[in-house]
Amino acid sequence: MPQIPDLINLALPGFVALLLLEVVLDAVMRRDLYQFKDTAASLAMGTGSVILGVVSKALAFAAYTGVHRFAIFNIGYQWWAWALLFFAEDLTYYWFHRTSHECRLFWASHVVHHSSQRYNLGTALRQTWTGFFMSFIFWLWLPLVGFPPVMVMTMQAVSLLYQFWVHTELVRHLGPLEWVMNTPSHHRVHHGSNQRYLDRNHAGVLIIWDRLFGTFEPEGEKVIYGLTKNINSYNPLRIAFHEWIDIWNDVRNAQDWKESLRCVFGPPGQRAEKSAELLPTSQTQ
């Protein structure tokens, strides 16, 4: 088994350096991309996520290792296996991310990342504190097919690393790269609360999955960042748990068990939609 360093921890100084560079450019260009309290909240979420990441990585690794005992194929660390895994992991990320927008149980964790009304490299670090105990289930099929757990986790880290830099307003369009890669332009759309941008562009590294599965939307009208119903809070605890609390309250007030199940597993915003005929899409919470 090759010794592969923890890429995310190695990259953290680079993340901070790029963020500071964007802050300086923002000040020079007077773009007003950053707001102190918003960035402080994002950094608090990022710090908590890194700390919890120790537990989450151990949990995922244990699960992957358990499943890998029953591997269908004996796949090693050859170059073609890395190439194959790159596509398989990116496809898995697409479905995980799409589910995180379409199923409230997963949205409760992922909403954290969408809760800022700013879009900058700080927003990239605004990460969940609660997703780790279930998100890994999406990747279990990879060790089951035969990819070694270390390889899978490394590819997940590569994807996360890639996704950092797309959180910027300062890069506009990248020509033909926009056809295949997830870019700042595509991901700005993903963070939009405009009706036409809701639940679009779930890509990790490659935008091809959105084009293939019908969730692609190019950047057109000016993006309004955040949720359709913003939480207006910089309190990390509120950012981390508000949707869980809402689910709990909705389940308690549900008329029957079917409605309870819908509150947890249905699309986000369903109760609001039911009572006020609001948006049938996830970012309504």
Ligand SMILES: [Zn+2]
């Ligand atoms: Zn998302």
Ligand SMILES: [Zn+2]
């Ligand atoms: Zn993002």
